[in-house]
Each structure stands twice: as C-alpha cells, then as structure tokens.
Amino acid sequence: MGALRVEDARDYRYKPGVGAYFPSGKDEIRKQERQRSKSSVAKRRTRAAAQLEEHLRSLADAYEQDEDAFVEVREVTQEEVIEEISRDVRARLGMTLEEFGDAYRKGTLPDTLAVNELVITLRFAGLA
Amino acid sequence: MPDLLEPFKGNAQRFAKHLSSLLTRTLPIDQPLACDVIYNRREERHNARIQLRQQTVKFKNGCSIRILHRVISNPEDHSKVMTAGYSYAYGFGELFKDGWLARYEYDPEQAIKDPDYEYSIAHVHFNGQSNGYNPDAIPKGKALQDLHFPTRRIALEDFIEHLIVELGVEPRGSKEAALGILAESRGGFKDRQTRHT
Numbered sequence: 001m002g003a004l005r006v007e008d009a010r011d012y013r014y015k016p017g018v019g020a021y022f023p024s025g026k027d028e029i030r031k032q033e034r035q036r037s038k039s040s041v042a043k044r045r046t047r048a049a050a051q052l053e054e055h056l057r058s059l060a061d062a063y064e065q066d067e068d069a070f071v072e073v074r075e076v077t078q079e080e081v082i083e084e085i086s087r088d089v090r091a092r093l094g095m096t097l098e099e100f101g102d103a104y105r106k107g108t109l110p111d112t113l114a115v116n117e118l119v120i121t122l123r124f125a126g127l128a
Numbered sequence: 129m130p131d132l133l134e135p136f137k138g139n140a141q142r143f144a145k146h147l148s149s150l151l152t153r154t155l156p157i158d159q160p161l162a163c164d165v166i167y168n169r170r171e172e173r174h175n176a177r178i179q180l181r182q183q184t185v186k187f188k189n190g191c192s193i194r195i196l197h198r199v200i201s202n203p204e205d206h207s208k209v210m211t212a213g214y215s216y217a218y219g220f221g222e223l224f225k226d227g228w229l230a231r232y233e234y235d236p237e238q239a240i241k242d243p244d245y246e247y248s249i250a251h252v253h254f255n256g257q258s259n260g261y262n263p264d265a266i267p268k269g270k271a272l273q274d275l276h277f278p279t280r281r282i283a284l285e286d287f288i289e290h291l292i293v294e295l296g297v298e299p300r301g302s303k304e305a306a307l308g309i310l311a312e313s314r315g316g317f318k319d320r321q322t323r324h325t
Contacts, residue, residue, distance in 0.1 A: 068158045069149035071178075073141045075133070076164045092224055107242070111253070111274050113217050113231055114224050117196050120213050123237060124177045124198050126168030 081125035085118060092118075104128065133174060136201050137165050139209045140176035143199060147178060147284055150313055154288050154299055154306040157185055161195075174201050176209065184223060187297045192227075193218045195284070212237065216287045218295070219255070228255050234281050248278030285314040 086097040092114040093100065100118070103109045122128035144163040151160045162181045167174055178197040186192040194217045199209040214234045221227020231253040239245045255273045263269030289310050291297040299306035 066145075066149050066152070068152040069145055070159050071141055071144040071148045071161050071163050073137050073144070073163045073165060073176075075137070076166050078166065078169075081164075081166065107244070112224075113194070113215070113228055116215050116231065116233055116235075117194070119235070119238075120196055120198050120215055121177065123213060123235075124164075124175045125166060126170045126175070128241075 078125050078127075081121065082127070085121055085125070085127075088114075088118060088121075132201070132206065133165070133167060135206065136174040136176070136209070139201070139207060140165055140174075140178070140199055143209050144176070144178045147197065150284060150288065150309070152300070153309050154292070156187070156298060156300045160185065175199075175212070187291075189296045189298065190220050191218055191291065191295050191297050192220070192223055193291065194223055195287075197284075211281070216282075216284070218287075218291065226255070230254050232279065232282055232287060247276035250279050250281045251276035252279050253277070283314055285310040 082097070085100075089095050089097055089100040095103070100109075104119070104122070109115045119128055140163055144161050148159070148161040151157055160180055160182075161178055163176055163178045165174060165176045176199045178195075178199065180193070180195050184192050184194050194215070196215045197211065198213040200212045202208040202210040211234070213236070214232070216232040217223055217228055218230060219228035232251075233253070234250045236249045239249050253273055253275070254277060258272060261272055263271055289307065292299050292303060292306055
C-alpha cells in the first residue's frame with residue numbers, strides 16, 4: 001500500500017471490535033477514478049499529438065506539392081562562377097575581370113546595383 | 129566539410145523554396161527562384177546563391193524587380209542556413225542604368241573585411257531627387273543615390289508588401305490574402321532572427 005493521504009483517511013472507518021481502521025472501499029473507487037482520469041488525459045494527449053502530426057503532414061504535403069514554388073538546386077564550381085562574373089563585368093561595367101579585381105581591391109568601384117550584385121557573387125564563390 | 133554538402137543543399141533548397149513559395153503565393157510569378165551551391169575551400173564553408181530564375185522580373189504595371197540572396201550554413205546549427213547578404217532592387221526602367229528606384233542591401237562581411245567601411249550593413253539606396261540636398265555643401269558629400277540610408281535587416285516579406293501596397297504591383301489573388309500571407313510569414317522571420325542573429 002502506498003503512503004496514506006489525508007483525503008484517503010476520510011474513507012477509513014473504525015470497525016468496532018476489530019480496533020483498526022479498514023478501507024471503506026471508497027478509496028479503491030477513487031483510485032480507479034483517478035486511474036481512469038489519468039488514462040483519459042493520456043488518451044486526449046495522444047489524440048492531440050496524432051492530430052498535430054496529421055496537420056503537420058498535410059502542411060508538408062501541401063508544401064511539397066506547391067510546384068509553382070519549385071526551386072532547382074545546382075552545384076557549381078568556382079571556375080563556372082568566375083566565367084559568369086567575367087561575362088557580367090564586361091557586359092555591365094565594360095571592364096575586364098582583372099580591371100574589376102584591381103578596382104575592388106583599391107575600393108574604387110562605383111556603388112551601383114551591378115557592382116553590388118557582382119560583389120555578392122564574388123563572396124558566394126569565395127573570391128572576396 | 130565537403131561531406132556536409134548534401135545536407136547543406138537540402139537546407140538551402142528548403143529556405144529557397146520558402147522564399148519561392150512566398151513569391152508565388154503573393155505575386156503573379158511561377159517557379160521564380162534558382163539556387164546555386166558551392167563549397168568555398170578558402171573559408172571552408174558552403175555557400176548558396178538564391179536569385180530570380182530570369183534575374184529580372186517585370187510586372188504588368190512596368191515595375192521590375194531583382195532579388196539576389198546569399199546564405200551560408202548556420203554555425204550554431206548546421207541543420208539551418210543563415211543570410212549572409214542580399215540585394216533587393218526595383219524600378220520602372222532599366223535597373224542597371226537610371227531606371228532603378230530603390231536598392232535594399234545587406235552585406236555584413238563588408239564591415240569585417242573593410243576597416244574603412246562606416247555605413248549601416250543593412251541599408252537602402254534611393255534614386256531620388258531633393259531640391260534641398262546639396263552634396264557639395266557637405267564634407268565628403270555624396271550624390272543622393274549613393275547615400276546609405278540605414279535600415280534594419282529587412283525580410284523579403286517587407287519588400288513584397290511594399291511592391292503591392294505602394295507601387296501598384298498586382299498581387300496574385302486578393303490584396304488582403306497576399307498581405308495575410310506576408311504577415312503570417314513575417315512572424316516566422318522575426319522568430320528566426322531572434323533565435324539566430
């Protein structure tokens with residue numbers, strides 16, 4: 001038997017002639033009720049967890065099926081990016097890659113959209 | 129580190145898809161983004177570049193946008209990526225010439241690599257005019273469009289909302305629905321920023 005609790009004590013009755021307290025039976029009923037209550041809470045929690053899991057699964061499915069938002073990932077090499085930068089530097093700034101590199105190191109590049117995008121691309125390729 | 133390429137690719141793709149989904153659900157563009165990944169041997173880290181597939185997208189009202197976003201693996205949690213730079217630009221003419229109107233930029237590495245850099249790492253350039261502004265009257269005065277107007281690090285949600293609310297870019301679906309999507313997503317951005325920056 002576990003430790004006697006105050007609320008359990010109310011359910012013990014003195015039995016004349018026996019000289020001892022015996023459980024009235026109510027404590028057993030209460031134990032069962034508590035057990036049922038715990039079991040009910042556990043069931044509700046399990047049901048909530050299942051519902052949440054189902055909700056997350058449906059969100060993930062919707063996310064996967066969002067074909068309009070498809071993003072292809074391409075692995076590129078530094079050589080490919082250098083080639084791309086070289087092309088863009090010539091087209092947008094009319095400079096060679098070497099001239100662009102020199103100007104970048106000296107800090108003499110103009111602050112423009114083209115330069116900013118090229119610098120982001122340099123950083124992406126580990127060149128700046 | 130190179131063996132972490134596949135997980136990084138997956139994380140970068142998830143992030144890119146989040147941005148892509150944001151664009152497709154609010155603006156009339158399909159499959160807008162492309163993502164390139166590379167391993168930077170010198171700095172021993174993976175990098176991803178996310179940009180518009182067509183590089184420049186022009187909407188019905190004549191507004192053109194460019195989006196370039198760079199992410200790296202989050203050093204605190206390799207299952208996530210973190211923003212290492214962005215450039216969001218728009219305008220109503222040739223963006224590489226005089227047609228750009230605003231450029232939102234974020235380049236935290238510039239301040240680390242260039243000790244002379246003295247501007248806000250997140251800022252906006254505005255291609256405007258002011259009758260009262262005279263750069264010649266200011267020591268080292270710059271043309272208005274070269275000024276770095278400081279901002280916080282803005283979210284793509286802010287940029288899209290600005291396009292819809294103030295520049296008349298037609299949203300996909302109703303304006304209310306688009307703004308609702310952006311508001312919901314912005315909550316996630318703030319939460320991610322709180323945890324990782």
